[in-house]
Amino acid sequence: MNRRSIVPVLAALLLSPLAAAPGHAADRTLFERVKGWEIERDAGATDNHPCIVSKSWKDKNDGNAENAIVFAFMDDAVAISLGYQNWTWDKDESVTIPLLIDDKVVNPKSTWTGDGAILATKLPATMMARLVPAKKIVLRFKDGPAWFELAGLPEAMESLKRCEAASVPANPPAAAMPSDGHMKAYAFGIMTQDVIKECDVKTTGVQRAAVDAKVAILKPEMTPVDAPLRESLKTRPERCPPHAAAAATFEENLQAFVAQPIDDFVAMMDRKEAEKTAAAEKKAAEGKL
Structure with a gap:
């Protein structure tokens, strides 16, 4: 993995297999930057969730290795992709690992899919209620935890609501x-x-x-x-x-x-x-x- 930003790769890998049709990544435009998060809108999306939320940072205590997190939303689920520059997962490698929010285990056997510097999963949409006020999301590996900071996420979610409100399809499908x-x-x-x-x-x-x-x-x-x-x-x-x-x-x-x-x-x-x-x-x- 080279030193360029991993966020575009992260978002593309997240949206393609888990949240949207391939090819839409090129149509994403920046909606807002809020508290270190970027809220982007997919111009090609036709559902109620055309916007994604992402954040990246370099860890000065880890050789400036880049970290990133991306959220993409569906009606009943949230797709989460985590990126760490020094990971080297095989493509489609399955990883089962404890998932923590702050210091509390919320799923001792969460399953993630690897691809190079990225791990991705889907969680129930209700999990956002626990993630929004939290400080970090943590994967507990045998050789130590990998944590991704969530500071500013409440403000980012408010921006997400504005983004989605501005992206309502002209003729939305009838809702059940x-x-x-x-x-x-x-x-x-x-x-x-x-x-x-x-x-x-x-x-x-x-x-x-x-x-x-x-x-x-x-x-x-x-x-x-x-x-x-x-x-x-x-x-x-x-x-x-x-x-x-x-x-x-x-x-x-x-x-x-x-x-x-x-x-x-x-x-x-x-x-x-x-x-x-x-x-x-x-x-x-x-x-x-």
Whole structure:
């Protein structure tokens, strides 16, 4: 691998096998530079995710070896490609290795595909909710970890949303109706964004960024219901937690929304609702005795 930037090669290898049709790489144009990240738009893309996010840097503690990371997005997945100038993977070499976000293992047996200085994989789109507020993504090799910094990713994801909004196809294909569970999670995310903006509740920057990331992940599949759902939520009677107990419940649900995968969060909320209904029915039955 020579000393030229590995980002164009990285992006081309990522987009060709994992995210887009070959040949589109030449049509990418710079949309914005944000916090060290480049957001590019693929003029030839016809789906809802024509933009990619990339970052590269030289490690002065490693002989100025170049590192890079690229994210490309699909409706239900994110393609990630990591580049390190001194890697020498065989083409299509399969690598199974622990994947960490910061210092926590999120997949002890993640599978990556090698090609020279590059490793690439696909992860569920919901994983971005954990990556956006994180400091680094880490691959734990037997001879030591390889880490790739994520500083500035929340701002880059905001730029990505602007890029995708500016790239909506003139005649987008009809979208399928989202699942009830994902609609519940999306509604909770929207309401949580409103509460954070309008009410006196305790939140952290990491939590706010994670909520925005999950809403952004869910938004593409919400196209058929987004406008009427948002309109209906405007009429809810209590926009802020009315008392301390409600505020505590909000904070508990917010933490669960941030920490859990979307489907696990929906299952938890459904379970809570069922328990609440059962308790009310039991109380009513006891009152009739």
